[in-house]
Amino acid sequence: MMRLFANLFVDLGNVTRTSEKTALLANYFQQAPPEDAIWVIALFSGRRPKRIVNSTLLGEWCRELTTLPLWLFEESYHTVGDLAETIALLLPDSGESHSSLPLHQYIDALRQLESSTPEEKKHYIQSAWSELNRTEKLVFNKLITGGFRIGVSQQLMVQALAEIIPLEPSQVAHQISGKWDPATTTFQQLFDPGAIKTDVSKPYPFFLAYAVEDDPSGLGEPDEWQAEWKWDGIRGQLVKREGKAFVWSRGEELMTEKFPEYSLMLEKLPDGTVLDGEILPAKDGRPLPFALLQTRIGRKNVTRKQLEAVPVAFFAYDLLEWQGRDIRELQLEERRALLEQVVTAVSSPQLLLSPVVSFDNWEALAGLRGQSREAFAEGFMIKRKRSSYQSGRRRGDWWKWKIDPLHIDAVMIYAQKGHGRRSNLYTDYTFAVRDGDKLVAFAKAYSGLTDREIAQVDAFVKQNALEKFGPVRTVKPELVFEIAFEGIAASGRHKSGVALRFPRISRWRQDKKPDEINTLEDLHELLQRYGKT
Amino acid sequence: MELIRMTDAGLYCVPGGFHIDPWKPVHKAVITHAHSDHARAGSEHYCCHVHTRPLLQARLGATSIETLQWNQPVTINGVTMTLFPAGHIIGSSQVRLEHGGDTWVVSGDFKTVDDGISGAFEPVRCQHFITESTFGLPIYQWAPPETIFEDMRHWIRQNQENGFNAVILAYSLGKAQRVIRAIGEDFGKIYAHGAVANMQDLLINAGWQFPPVVYINPLEPPPSIKGAVILAPPSAESSNWLKKFQPYKLAVCSGWMQVRGNQRRRNADRGFVLSDHADWEGLLTVTRATEAAHVYVTHGFQSVFARYLNEQGIHAMELETAFGKEEES
Incomplete structure (x- = not known):
């Protein structure tokens, strides 16, 4: 029933421990009709139904029922930070549900409305609102707006499913990965191991690493470990089966069309091969800054000009399927040997081996790590030579050892309220460096402050707001923060002339005054050193 | 003016x-x-x-x-x-x-x-x-208090079944009295933080009728209680005092709990949209x-x-x- 799913959604938001979340999910999957369960797996893994109504219309239909002016609706939205929730809170609520329909019937109804007129959509959505209680309205709205981000990782869902179906977690993970449509797949079919044969595109769940604590010397004997550069690209899998090739991103997005330059290489890849590696811009076998790739990744169609300016290669570091066989249980050393054979045989400038970096001891590796930025890497991956290829993020066999970020001291000039956990607080800030007597914005950052600090900054913003631009406040340039970031690249789209990679607040410099912050020149110096292409 | x-x-x-x-x-x-x-x-x-x-x-x-x-x-x-x-x-x-x-x-x-x-x-x-x-x-549209207290009782009962204490954060002057009145002694005695207990003493001395609460002294060893209701002011949220009651689940009573994000920010297990x-x-x-x-x-x-x-x-x-x-x- 819709209520069952709404309760699951609320309960998941109320618990923090993984074990509790797993238990809630497993319990849900046990109770829910299979037609609902399949959709929940889909929704929680980002496979949402096609969006049939935009935010503007949805807001309009809500305002029609509440007779609230647009500005008040928007003010409410900025405080809540989530459209689905805002609407659920604004609509009148009797406190009771008059709905006995299961989740999938709502989804089916929404899907059937895809080609209906706005008037028909409105009629259906408003009548659904009137029969659902507040939490049911919230999840119903989320079915339309998409995005069930409630801390349910793929791994967590796999654990929960493995508790109620007779498959190993690794098998479950494999079954729910890749390209499947919850509208045409039954729960039974999804977990039928024979079905993989019919879905030639299916990737394997990615094996992810945790960061090493401090330094890797605690990992033991260096010769049990293999080091590779940690690339700053898009983690991906190349899948080749039955003459068909697929490029998957770690987010399980099928990206085959985005990289037309791969087509010749993929053609040469033998059937029954799955490679794990990094999608990276590269020239003459050497990687280029990731920022270059970002300029073309968002485009629907890649132009010839972009293909020439930013050629993309695949830096392979693992082999998961070989000659049609799942070889994830083999040791890394053995897989690497086979990988090298495969890459050599294909012999394409688009398929490169991600090199193994040799080192005698951890101190030597630490020294090499200092050169990461010059190599357009963000540190090292350290993998146990005897490790199997596991699924999800796990401790023990694979570690990432990232370089320390770059830093700039900057002053906050704009603030905006956050979303979700941080709604109603000013948590999203824009920072500026000095350029003569002017301030130039160069980065936005959200994270990195403690809740207590956020509350202090929030109070400052509320007292020192100068102007209002919609949800954005300009504030007195007074608070200084140290901004950390992973990389820097030239950008024509930004006033400052630079684009930063992963900027965040590393600390609040309450000891510094705004006239002590870094300058635009300092930024451009960093660009010269680390951002050259 | x-x-x-x-x-x-x-x-x-x-x-x-x-x-x-x-x-x-x-x-x-x-x-x-x-x-x-x-x-x-x-x-x-x-x-x-x-x-x-x-x-x-x-x-x-x-x-x-x-x-x-x-x-x-x-x-x-x-x-x-x-x-x-x-x-x-x-x-x-x-x-x-x-x-x-x-x-x-x-x-x-x-x-x-x-x-x-x-x-x-x-x-x-x-x-x-x-x-x-x-x-x-x-x-901000409030549900009737009876509905909220019904949810609260349900939550306490659930915690009791799972062997958890139920810690409820509410202002010592205002919401604490409402919770004490509503929950009464349905789940045994209510245990209280000093701020809540002092306020209760003060009000009872002034002639108000409330069920008594049990004061838990921060300096004394933790009482061996299980499945109990514990009432504390919001400032106790990150205090050592709370650790005495492990394992416990934490609820916050506040109108701000209306928005899910606020609830998650408080790291509470539960938010009751109860406002004065x-x-x-x-x-x-x-x-x-x-x-x-x-x-x-x-x-x-x-x-x-x-x-x-x-x-x-x-x-x-x-x-x-x-x-x-x-x-x-």
């Missing part, structure tokens, strides 16, 4: 020569209710509702306190002052002033739902209405009922609520005050 003027000490009745909820020490302070952002120490003379008196004595150490009943007019320097129930907490009152044909009402904090403890809110007609706006956004303030509809209904020609909107969503009132044809403006800093004990 004529009868009431804004000064650096707060709202000041010029002909009456007294302040209302001043945030600096003054000669004479009329106090709407005993929360710390409205009742501050250091003034020479205080005037408040009779139920507020023991609270001011205990919290401010005030000695010169004149008390009034609701609906009992008094004249101060030619200004007629009457207190009316505000329904916010014990003793909370609206202050009505009349002088030379002018009538003003200062709402203090108020709620329109009768909690059975604080007295039922009474709308008071006036020409000038100074209102709070803590929850002055239409996303009026919700959006409550604010609107009360403001309309005063029939005031001029509305002054203080602490909360001032700009939003004032703008909306103006669009509804009610002349309103924002009024900056030092109220609304959360009561912490």
Whole structure:
């Protein structure tokens, strides 16, 4: 029933421990009709139904029922930070549900409305609102707006499913990965191991690493470990089966069309091969800054000009399927040997081996790590030579050892309220460096402050707001923060002339005054050193 | 503003020569209710509702306190002052002033739902209405308290079944009493943090009827309790005191829990949308009922609520005050 799913959604938001979340999910999957369960797996893994109504219309239909002016609706939205929730809170609520329909019937109804007129959509959505209680309205709205981000990782869902179906977690993970449509797949079919044969595109769940604590010397004997550069690209899998090739991103997005330059290489890849590696811009076998790739990744169609300016290669570091066989249980050393054979045989400038970096001891590796930025890497991956290829993020066999970020001291000039956990607080800030007597914005950052600090900054913003631009406040340039970031690249789209990679607040410099912050020149110096292409 | 003027000490009745909820020490302070952002120490003379008196004595150490009943007019320097129930907490009152044909009402904090403890809110007609706006956004619509307490009982029961204590965070003056009344001894004795226990003692000494609570001393070893209800103020949230009750689940009672994000930010296991303030509809209904020609909107969503009132044809403006800093004990 819709209520069952709404309760699951609320309960998941109320618990923090993984074990509790797993238990809630497993319990849900046990109770829910299979037609609902399949959709929940889909929704929680980002496979949402096609969006049939935009935010503007949805807001309009809500305002029609509440007779609230647009500005008040928007003010409410900025405080809540989530459209689905805002609407659920604004609509009148009797406190009771008059709905006995299961989740999938709502989804089916929404899907059937895809080609209906706005008037028909409105009629259906408003009548659904009137029969659902507040939490049911919230999840119903989320079915339309998409995005069930409630801390349910793929791994967590796999654990929960493995508790109620007779498959190993690794098998479950494999079954729910890749390209499947919850509208045409039954729960039974999804977990039928024979079905993989019919879905030639299916990737394997990615094996992810945790960061090493401090330094890797605690990992033991260096010769049990293999080091590779940690690339700053898009983690991906190349899948080749039955003459068909697929490029998957770690987010399980099928990206085959985005990289037309791969087509010749993929053609040469033998059937029954799955490679794990990094999608990276590269020239003459050497990687280029990731920022270059970002300029073309968002485009629907890649132009010839972009293909020439930013050629993309695949830096392979693992082999998961070989000659049609799942070889994830083999040791890394053995897989690497086979990988090298495969890459050599294909012999394409688009398929490169991600090199193994040799080192005698951890101190030597630490020294090499200092050169990461010059190599357009963000540190090292350290993998146990005897490790199997596991699924999800796990401790023990694979570690990432990232370089320390770059830093700039900057002053906050704009603030905006956050979303979700941080709604109603000013948590999203824009920072500026000095350029003569002017301030130039160069980065936005959200994270990195403690809740207590956020509350202090929030109070400052509320007292020192100068102007209002919609949800954005300009504030007195007074608070200084140290901004950390992973990389820097030239950008024509930004006033400052630079684009930063992963900027965040590393600390609040309450000891510094705004006239002590870094300058635009300092930024451009960093660009010269680390951002050259 | 004529009868009431804004000064650096707060709202000041010029002909009456007294302040209302001043945030600096003054000669004479009329106090709407005993929360710390409205009742501050250091003034020479205080005037408040009779139920507020023991609270001011205990919290401010005030000695010169004149008390009034609701609906009992008094004249101060030619200004007629009457207190009316505000329904916010014990003793909370609206202050009505009349002088030379002018009538003003200062709402203090108020709620329109009768909690059975604080007295039922009474709308008071006036020409000038100074209102709070803590929850002055239409996303704040409260469910009936019975529904919330039903959820609370269900949550406690669930925790009992799973072997967890249920820690409930609620302001020691206001929501704590509501929770104690509603839960009673359904789940055995209620254990309490010092702030809550002291407040209960104070109120019981003042003649109020409440089920007793068990004070848990922070310096003593943890009691061996399981599946119990523990009541603490929000400030206890990250204290060592709470660790005594492990394993426990934590709930926060607050109107802010209406938005899921706030609940997650508090890291609470559960949020109960229980407030001692009026919700959006409550604010609107009360403001309309005063029939005031001029509305002054203080602490909360001032700009939003004032703008909306103006669009509804009610002349309103924002009024900056030092109220609304959360009561912490």
